Amino acid sequence: MKRFLKIYLDKPELAGLALLIVLLAVFQVKSNGVLLSFENVRGVMGLLPEMALVAIGVTILMICGEFDLSVGSVFALMPMSMAVILNSGVPFTAAVLLGLAICAVIGFVNGYVTLQFSIPSFITTLGMLFIARSLTIVISGGFPPLLPSDLPTWLFTDYIWQGALFRMSFVWFVGIAVLAAALLSLTNFGNWIRATGGFNEAAASMGIPVKRVKIICFMLCSVLAGFAGLLQVLRLGSPLPSIGEGLELQAVAAAVIGGTALAGGIGTVFGAIIGTLLIRTIDNGLVLSRVDANWFKFAIGVLTMFAVIANAWMGKMSRKIKVEAHK
Amino acid sequence: MTTPVIECRNLQKWYSGVHALKNVNLTIHPGETVGLVGDNGAGKSTLIKILSGVHHQDSGEVLIEGRKVDLRSPKDAMRHGLETIYQYNSMVPTMSIARNLFIGREPLKWSVFGFGLMDQKRMRAESVQAIADVDLHLRSPDALVGELSGGQRQGVAIARAMHFKSKVLILDEPTNHLSVKETDKVIGFVRGLKAQGLTGIFISHNMQHVFQSCDRIVAMARGEIVFDKPTAATSIDEVHALL
Ligand SMILES: Nc1ncnc2c1ncn2[C@@H]1O[C@H](COP(=O)(O)OP(=O)(O)O)[C@@H](O)[C@H]1O
Numbered sequence: 001m002k003r004f005l006k007i008y009l010d011k012p013e014l015a016g017l018a019l020l021i022v023l024l025a026v027f028q029v030k031s032n033g034v035l036l037s038f039e040n041v042r043g044v045m046g047l048l049p050e051m052a053l054v055a056i057g058v059t060i061l062m063i064c065g066e067f068d069l070s071v072g073s074v075f076a077l078m079p080m081s082m083a084v085i086l087n088s089g090v091p092f093t094a095a096v097l098l099g100l101a102i103c104a105v106i107g108f109v110n111g112y113v114t115l116q117f118s119i120p121s122f123i124t125t126l127g128m129l130f131i132a133r134s135l136t137i138v139i140s141g142g143f144p145p146l147l148p149s150d151l152p153t154w155l156f157t158d159y160i161w162q163g164a165l166f167r168m169s170f171v172w173f174v175g176i177a178v179l180a181a182a183l184l185s186l187t188n189f190g191n192w193i194r195a196t197g198g199f200n201e202a203a204a205s206m207g208i209p210v211k212r213v214k215i216i217c218f219m220l221c222s223v224l225a226g227f228a229g230l231l232q233v234l235r236l237g238s239p240l241p242s243i244g245e246g247l248e249l250q251a252v253a254a255a256v257i258g259g260t261a262l263a264g265g266i267g268t269v270f271g272a273i274i275g276t277l278l279i280r281t282i283d284n285g286l287v288l289s290r291v292d293a294n295w296f297k298f299a300i301g302v303l304t305m306f307a308v309i310a311n312a313w314m315g316k317m318s319r320k321i322k323v324e325a326h327k
Numbered sequence: 328m329t330t331p332v333i334e335c336r337n338l339q340k341w342y343s344g345v346h347a348l349k350n351v352n353l354t355i356h357p358g359e360t361v362g363l364v365g366d367n368g369a370g371k372s373t374l375i376k377i378l379s380g381v382h383h384q385d386s387g388e389v390l391i392e393g394r395k396v397d398l399r400s401p402k403d404a405m406r407h408g409l410e411t412i413y414q415y416n417s418m419v420p421t422m423s424i425a426r427n428l429f430i431g432r433e434p435l436k437w438s439v440f441g442f443g444l445m446d447q448k449r450m451r452a453e454s455v456q457a458i459a460d461v462d463l464h465l466r467s468p469d470a471l472v473g474e475l476s477g478g479q480r481q482g483v484a485i486a487r488a489m490h491f492k493s494k495v496l497i498l499d500e501p502t503n504h505l506s507v508k509e510t511d512k513v514i515g516f517v518r519g520l521k522a523q524g525l526t527g528i529f530i531s532h533n534m535q536h537v538f539q540s541c542d543r544i545v546a547m548a549r550g551e552i553v554f555d556k557p558t559a560a561t562s563i564d565e566v567h568a569l570l
């Protein structure tokens with residue numbers, strides 16, 4: 001029993017999972033069964049991959065001890081630059097790769113400026129939030145460029161088959177989530193990410209190239225955000241310059257709710273997904289229960305605070321159990 | 328005469344105006360445990376940081392087992408068998424003992440360009456063995472280092488150095504912030520180095536600790552080595568009088 005309790009306390013994402021189940025039950029009743037209906041789940045599952053991919057990138061970056069507030073802007077900039085590049089006659093694959101390369105450059109700049117000038121990444125990426133959003137609007141030329149009608153949406157956003165619950169974006173999301181989770185827990189690079197965020201000096205003294213590790217995480221985070229933006233634009237069919245506004249904070253909230261520590265070193269991909277699911281469920285559940293939609297941000301705020309407090313408390317409890325078991 | 332394991336020749340180091348090391352010469356033979364003492368700011372840590380690849384000397388040279396080396400990073404130093412344990416402890420509290428033991432030196436099942444899948448089974452098994460080798464008794468290699476006491480952490484750090492067959496273990500004030508009991512444990516580890524065939528450099532403020540565990544005393548002041556005698560040929564009072 002004690003062992004079970006300790007595992008539970010050590011893995012805050014499981015607490016998030018429990019809360020998710022409770023919320024699903026409550027909203028299912030409140031919405032008269034609409035919440036878990038096929039059509040509704042289908043709608044939520046279309047949106048989920050886009051937000052979860054951003055949250056996964058933010059989580060990995062937070063584990064290595066840094067922060068990215070520019071993901072919402074990068075989410076908009078990537079598909080916008082891709083659309084502009086497409087309109088200049090470049091083929092789709094090349095345009096996507098160029099768009100993702102732009103994201104990688106933004107991630108690199110975020111990391112380089114942060115580390116080279118010892119600025120908190122919170123500030124660097126706040127700057128990038130404005131810069132990338134501004135660029136998005138400037139290159140859009142004031143009104144969104146049209147996307148060609150023959151884009152391979154079957155590969156990204158169409159339903160897997162006619163009438164399926166999931167879109168192809170869900171397959172991308174699952175694949176990327178599995179790879180990201182494997183990267184963190186099975187590879188030596190994952191070990192370096194955790195060490196760098198857990199205790200930078202110790203990692204450096206063991207010969208880990210901490211700056212390079214961080215820059216790679218910054219780039220990964222930006223590329224994932226850009227790819228998520230691509231998925232949303234392909235789903236909506238048009239690159240709006242305003243998409244992704246506020247997404248950066250929701251992504252951080254998802255990470256924290258899923259058990260990622262603000263101080264670095266702690267967090268999981270699974271937790272990021274649970275956090276995203278919780279936020280999407282609350283958003284959707286409130287709407288379906290006909291609660292004033294403005295309560296959404298209130299609920300996310302409370303949940304975030306609660307999660308941070310609960311994680312700290314659970315960590316303490318877990319250590320106590322360990323000490324008692326030792327006596 | 329055996330080849331010295333470490334030989335420093337005319338090491339000099341400046342920190343923007345501060346002359347932290349002035350022509351330091353130091354020869355250490357295999358199996359010695361050297362106690363390095365001196366006031367705050369004497370240059371002890373600077374010397375150690377050069378040996379562990381954190382800083383680079385402005386002039387002078389370092390020889391390891393008779394060969395000139397260029398230590399440009401902690402990795403270089405580790406590759407030459409020099410491992411350093413700092414007062415703040417070079418362990419990551421949020422990671423398991425097994426993962427900590429292998430940071431930067433993970434055994435890989437397969438890899439591309441140095442990145443790959445860790446052999447976690449081997450990491451667990453070898454960390455259990457390494458910890459037992461230093462007479463430390465811990466429940467599980469999966470326990471978080473943050474759950475260990477300060478003394479246990481230093482023990483794991485020493486186990487790590489031994490596991491990777493380091494030739495020289497450098498301990499820079501490893502007992503700061505530790506309780507008396509924990510400190511005794513760490514001093515026990517230092518004493519045990521010789522039996523394991525390791526060379527040690529032990530830095531401490533506490534003369535008693537150094538005299539208890541080292542067989543040679545080297546003292547630094549204002550960036551220079553001002554004293555160097557076997558422990559048996561000197562006394563705490565003599566060293567104190569000098570500093
Ligand atoms: N990173 C640094 N930058 C500037 N000055 C330093 C740095 N590290 C040490 N010093 C200076 O060099 C001198 C020697 O310091 P240190 O080697 O840390 O001495 P100790 O370890 O013997 O107390 C001191 O005057 C200290 O202020």
Ligand SMILES: [Mg+2]
Binds near residue numbers: 371372
């Ligand atoms: Mg010092």
